[in-house]
Amino acid sequence: xxxxxxxxxIFDTLSELIDITWIAGKKNANRRFRRALSWSDRSTLIxxxxxxxxNRIQVLSKYxxxxxxxxxxxxxIQVLDDxxxxxxxxxxxxxxxxxxxxxxxxxxEQGIPLFISPINSNDLITSIRYYLANMLADKIxxxxxxxxxxxxxxxxxxxxxxxxxxLALELISRKHRLIADDAxxxxxxxxxxxxxxxxxxxxxxxxxxxxxxxxxxxxxxxxALKASKYLRLIIHLKRMDMKDRQxxxxxxxxxxxxxxxxxxxPEFILPVATGRNLAVMVEAAVQNQILxxxxxxxxxxxxxRQRDYIDxxxx
Numbered sequence: 143x144x145x146x147x148x149x150x151x152i153f154d155t156l157s158e159l160i161d162i163t164w165i166a167g168k169k170n171a172n173r174r175f176r177r178a179l180s181w182s183d184r185s186t187l188i189x190x191x192x193x194x195x196x197n198r199i200q201v202l203s204k205y206x207x208x209x210x211x212x213x214x215x216x217x218x219i220q221v222l223d224d225x226x227x228x229x230x231x232x233x234x235x236x237x238x239x240x241x242x243x244x245x246x247x248x249x250x251e252q253g254i255p256l257f258i259s260p261i262n263s264n265d266l267i268t269s270i271r272y273y274l275a276n277m278l279a280d281k282i283x284x285x286x287x288x289x290x291x292x293x294x295x296x297x298x299x300x301x302x303x304x305x306x307x308x309l310a311l312e313l314i315s316r317k318h319r320l321i322a323d324d325a326x327x328x329x330x331x332x333x334x335x336x337x338x339x340x341x342x343x344x345x346x347x348x349x350x351x352x353x354x355x356x357x358x359x360x361x362x363x364x365x366a367l368k369a370s371k372y373l374r375l376i377i378h379l380k381r382m383d384m385k386d387r388q389x390x391x392x393x394x395x396x397x398x399x400x401x402x403x404x405x406x407x408p409e410f411i412l413p414v415a416t417g418r419n420l421a422v423m424v425e426a427a428v429q430n431q432i433l434x435x436x437x438x439x440x441x442x443x444x445x446x447r448q449r450d451y452i453d454x455x456x457x
Contacts, residue, residue, distance in 0.1 A: 147277065148172045149232065149255050155277055160269050162234070165241065166256040167249035187274060198231040199270065203263035207239050218244075226252040234270070236263040280330045280403050287348075288326035288338045288371070290319040291428045295338055295371035297326065297407075298424070300379030304414055307350045309379070312421040314348075319368040320358050323348045328373055330403040339370040375431050376400050376409040377424055408434075 150171040153164055187198050202210075210218055225233060226248045232255040235241050241258055249256035259266055286299040287310040298306050307323060314320055322340030331337045346359040346367065358366050396411035410427045412420060430440065 148174050159273055161261060162257050162259045164257055166246040167254045170253035200225055200230055201234045201236055201263050201267055203236050204239055222248050226254045230254050236261060236266045281327060282403055283325050283327050287323050288321040289313055290368045290371050294375060294428050295373045297373055297376045304379045307348055309420050311350055314362055314366050316421060319366055321368045321371055334405055336373040336405050337370055338373045373407055376407050377427060378409055378411045379414050380411050382413040
């Protein structure tokens with residue numbers, strides 16, 4: 143079930159990132175925001191006051207405030223009834239505009255958070271939309287080691303004890319970078335884009351059987367770590383017996399896709415066996431994936447070359 147955030151939690155997050163103050167409407171501070179949003183909903187999460195096309199968070203700039211001041215008392219009360227209702231998540235007054243007692247009283251009566259900020263409305267909307275989209279986005283924690291290999295975000299998966307951390311350690315020694323060990327968190331920040339990062343509790347650490355927990359930053363320096371990366375490829379380590387290995391497609395290998403938060407991620411399955419240099423194979427898989435994305439498929443090119451040879455030499 144997706145996490146839900148209270149108004150207080152959302153404000154605490156925003157106040158650490160932008161200049162914003164909560165001045166009224168705190169009685170429902172534990173009211174919860176729905177986290178899972180469709181992509182069509184995200185653009186209407188926050189915006190300037192528009193009573194025709196409603197936003198969850200209403201932003202009032204100097205233009206909207208000037209419009210309200212020009213209304214008659216009856217008209218203004220009707221508009222305030224529309225603004226401060228159960229469908230509104232919060233009201234934000236931008237541009238350091240002085241807030242009237244009428245606004246403060248209405249926010250307190252209805253329990254709708256009323257925020258103020260010195261930031262101009264356009265920049266404020268952009269900032270809040272960015273931070274809330276990430277905060278309310280779909281998230282998933284996956285078991286594996288998340289690495290940056292040749293500039294590509296690669297998740298290494300496989301059953302416990304198969305050697306994921308040992309492989310990660312060798313890749314780090316080959317100048318690739320660790321993002322997260324054991325429990326990387328992935329956030330769907332766009333319809334076809336997953337951003338992977340490390341939970342703060344696990345940051346800098348890598349557990350290797352026989353060595354225990356290693357501090358990668360202290361051992362290899364800051365350049366051995368990366369804060370986050372887009373997930374572009376999954377490498378799944380799998381133990382295979384001789385019969386299974388003989389069934390692997392000799393031309394295409396074992397390619398597949400894995401659906402993560404409704405995003406299809408390319409996946410290579412690498413057989414684990416004594417004497418195989420998995421670090422080199424991971425590097426080759428990443429380089430091959432880069433070539434595939436640019437339109438170069440070695441398997442298809444090899445088939446085409448064979449076909450041309452047969453056409454030209456077999457009569």
